[in-house]
Amino acid sequence: MPTTDNTQVQLPDENGHFGQFGGRFVSETLMGALEELEEVYRKLSNDPDFQEEFDKDLAHYVGRPSPLYFAERLTDKVGGAKIYLKREDLNHTGAHKVNNTIGQALLAKFMGKPRVIAETGAGQHGVASATVAARLGLECKVYMGEEDVRRQALNVYRMKLLGAEVIPVTSGTKTLKDAMNEAMRDWVTNVDNTFYIIGTAAGPHPYPMLVRDFQCVIGRETKQQCMNQIGRLPDAVVACVGGGSNAIGMFHPFIEDESVRMIGVEAGGHGVETGEHAAPLSDGRPGVLHGMRTYLMEDDNGQIIGTHSVSAGLDYPGVGPEHSYLKDINRAEYVAINDDEALEAFRTLTQVEGIMPALESAHAVAYAMKMAKEMSPDQVIVVNLSGRGDKDILTVAELDGIEM
Amino acid sequence: MSRIEACFTAMKAEGRKAIVPYVTGGDSNPRVTVPLMHALVEAGADVIELGVPFSDPMADGPVIQLACERALEHGTSLTDVLAMVAEFREQDQTTPVVLMGYLNPIEVMGYEAFAKNAKASGVDGVLVVDMPPIESAGLMAAMKAESLDIIFLIAPTTSPARRKAICEQGSGYLYYVSVKGVTGSKALNVDEVGAYISDMRQDTDLPICVGFGIRDGQSAAAVSKVSDGAIVGSVLVNQIAELANTPEKIPAAVAGIVKEMRQAIDA
Numbered sequence: 078m079p080t081t082d083n084t085q086v087q088l089p090d091e092n093g094h095f096g097q098f099g100g101r102f103v104s105e106t107l108m109g110a111l112e113e114l115e116e117v118y119r120k121l122s123n124d125p126d127f128q129e130e131f132d133k134d135l136a137h138y139v140g141r142p143s144p145l146y147f148a149e150r151l152t153d154k155v156g157g158a159k160i161y162l163k164r165e166d167l168n169h170t171g172a173h174k175v176n177n178t179i180g181q182a183l184l185a186k187f188m189g190k191p192r193v194i195a196e197t198g199a200g201q202h203g204v205a206s207a208t209v210a211a212r213l214g215l216e217c218k219v220y221m222g223e224e225d226v227r228r229q230a231l232n233v234y235r236m237k238l239l240g241a242e243v244i245p246v247t248s249g250t251k252t253l254k255d256a257m258n259e260a261m262r263d264w265v266t267n268v269d270n271t272f273y274i275i276g277t278a279a280g281p282h283p284y285p286m287l288v289r290d291f292q293c294v295i296g297r298e299t300k301q302q303c304m305n306q307i308g309r310l311p312d313a314v315v316a317c318v319g320g321g322s323n324a325i326g327m328f329h330p331f332i333e334d335e336s337v338r339m340i341g342v343e344a345g346g347h348g349v350e351t352g353e354h355a356a357p358l359s360d361g362r363p364g365v366l367h368g369m370r371t372y373l374m375e376d377d378n379g380q381i382i383g384t385h386s387v388s389a390g391l392d393y394p395g396v397g398p399e400h401s402y403l404k405d406i407n408r409a410e411y412v413a414i415n416d417d418e419a420l421e422a423f424r425t426l427t428q429v430e431g432i433m434p435a436l437e438s439a440h441a442v443a444y445a446m447k448m449a450k451e452m453s454p455d456q457v458i459v460v461n462l463s464g465r466g467d468k469d470i471l472t473v474a475e476l477d478g479i480e481m
Numbered sequence: 482m483s484r485i486e487a488c489f490t491a492m493k494a495e496g497r498k499a500i501v502p503y504v505t506g507g508d509s510n511p512r513v514t515v516p517l518m519h520a521l522v523e524a525g526a527d528v529i530e531l532g533v534p535f536s537d538p539m540a541d542g543p544v545i546q547l548a549c550e551r552a553l554e555h556g557t558s559l560t561d562v563l564a565m566v567a568e569f570r571e572q573d574q575t576t577p578v579v580l581m582g583y584l585n586p587i588e589v590m591g592y593e594a595f596a597k598n599a600k601a602s603g604v605d606g607v608l609v610v611d612m613p614p615i616e617s618a619g620l621m622a623a624m625k626a627e628s629l630d631i632i633f634l635i636a637p638t639t640s641p642a643r644r645k646a647i648c649e650q651g652s653g654y655l656y657y658v659s660v661k662g663v664t665g666s667k668a669l670n671v672d673e674v675g676a677y678i679s680d681m682r683q684d685t686d687l688p689i690c691v692g693f694g695i696r697d698g699q700s701a702a703a704v705s706k707v708s709d710g711a712i713v714g715s716v717l718v719n720q721i722a723e724l725a726n727t728p729e730k731i732p733a734a735v736a737g738i739v740k741e742m743r744q745a746i747d748a
């Protein structure tokens with residue numbers, strides 16, 4: 078492992094760069110809004126009242142701290158390192174996404190914006206946004222690719238019940254990236270009264286920074302819980318990577334702890350070698366999309382190419398810029414897990430632990446199981462179980478040939 | 482003197498205002514673009530903004546999104562668009578051509594290679610929608626080395642401090658985005674635009690053209706009274722969309738719209 082110093086922890090720099098990645102690649106029409114957001118955030122992130130309200134909401138509304146659970150039967154079944162699960166699936170609304178939406182909705186409230194918009198893939202971020210909007214009495218519109226509206230019908234109805242309007246996006250590949258384009262277009266048009274709640278640690282500065290900061294509660298708690306439960310830091314932390322918010326929230330507090338391996342698991346889809354996947358860090362190259370420079374899936378002419386993953390939440394051709402940076406400085410490792418491996422892990426965890434993971438999180442579980450086998454029983458892996466699998470039951474049933 | 486500077490200098494001397502049509506390269510198919518460009522010039526276009534299709538045109542409304550999709554169905558790449566400009570230059574050595582698009586295709590080609598290829602093809606400037614001045618140092622250096630212009634956007638939401646910086650870094654002309662929104666947005670308010678532009682003149686001597694929300698001769702004429710030129714895109718692209726199945730009719734029909742605007746501006 079290369080040496081790391083604490084300068085990495087202080088990134089991004091003042092222009093939002095993580096090394097060559099990140100930045101603010103947007104049309105001039107959005108620059109003012111991003112500057113304002115950055116200024117407000119810098120002020121509020123040092124404001125004890127804001128922090129207190131955030132912490133209070135995480136405790137009493139989200140239900141934090143989430144448990145760190147020793148998956149003993151899974152560990153026995155796999156043989157090798159001990160596998161612990163950080164139970165973000167137990168958060169209110171069922172995933173880590175809510176940590177961030179609580180934070181951004183508070184920003185919207187402090188900025189006096191009556192309307193929030195969001196993009197969503199699996200629908201978890203859309204649900205989390207609709208939830209906080211309901212709680213704060215804000216108008217909420219959620220953009221969702223038409224393909225995902227179909228795959229995640231349950232979450233679509235959940236959002237509607239919560240009072241949000243779900244807008245199916247029919248342009249481009251009809252998935253998460255197109256939903257993000259459409260949300261940006263809405264924001265440009267309604268910038269005066271609207272706060273854009275981005276759902277992952279991606280997009281133009283300051284989003285990757287502020288989403289990370291809100292999600293870092295995952296890694297901070299994990300660290301503390303490891304000290305309490307095993308008396309030391311884990312040997313590795315593992316998280317799935319779509320846009321990268323649950324992973325960066327887990328990784329960031331460990332960056333300076335060089336003994337802890339950090340492993341991000343991308344969606345290998347039908348297999349990285351087939352080209353049908355959503356693994357830009359494994360098989361992409363740096364480019365510019367959605368306001369940031371980062372690893373992307375693109376063709377030789379710089380057009381963004383379609384992605385494939387069985388899990389809607391990982392079906393994204395880019396990744397948060399801090400992950401691109403952590404890859405290039407070799408501080409974090411990035412690997413891919415295919416659809417069928419993730420589905421198998423989904424079933425295994427459900428059957429041996431009675432915990433049904435989101436298909437996104439199942440990618441991390443699958444890789445941890447692979448790794449654990451090669452490690453010794455006195456070693457410890459923490460898997461970030463980013464969400465619960467209820468939303469995916471229809472997808473799995475369909476694959477099983479069962480009509481509900 | 483660059484072609485862009487020569488063009489605006491001459492217009493100023495004659496007391497004329499510019500009309501700047503935007504069309505997407507390769508829309509509705511790659512064979513349409515060069516004849517269309519010539520037809521636009523004949524109809525009175527002073528500068529042509531030629532769009533480079535991109536898979537994720539984040540700052541564009543549905544009309545130009547669909548134009549990108551049509552062009553990409555034919556595989557139109559940045560290299561292809563440069564070749565279109567080179568072919569246009571075989572007959573027209575005076576009308577400035579500005580490429581308009583998103584950064585990623587340029588990143589993939591490489592800044593220096595892009596600037597060299599652009600120069601060799603007869604391109605005069607580039608407007609990269611998602612590259613604000615603060616991220617432009619690399620491309621700026623490459624473009625300067627080839628004496629090419631970078632055109633920047635200024636919006637109603639641009640703060641005075643950033644406006645000043647943009648005016649200092651931009652060259653060729655400045656593109657004032659008249660409304661908050663994406664391309665193809667609602668009608669603009671000419672009084673507000675006029676007030677903003679007269680403010681802006683304190684920061685720059687560059688020509689200022691106005692785009693977004695110009696739909697007909699009347700709005701083009703109104704805008705040209707308070708600026709140096711009118712940029713018109715979505716109405717033209719709409720016409721292309723309507724004739725996508727009879728592409729041979731596109732140049733004359735689109736030029737017809739530009740001609741009407743030209744006459745309204747000159748009236």
Ligand SMILES: Cc1ncc(COP(=O)(O)O)c(C=O)c1O
Pocket residue numbers: 172173174198199200201202276277278317318319320321322323324389390391435437438463464465
């Ligand atoms: C449960 C769950 N995990 C992970 C993700 C991927 O997002 P990120 O990489 O930002 O954590 C999603 C996205 O929808 C999700 O719902």
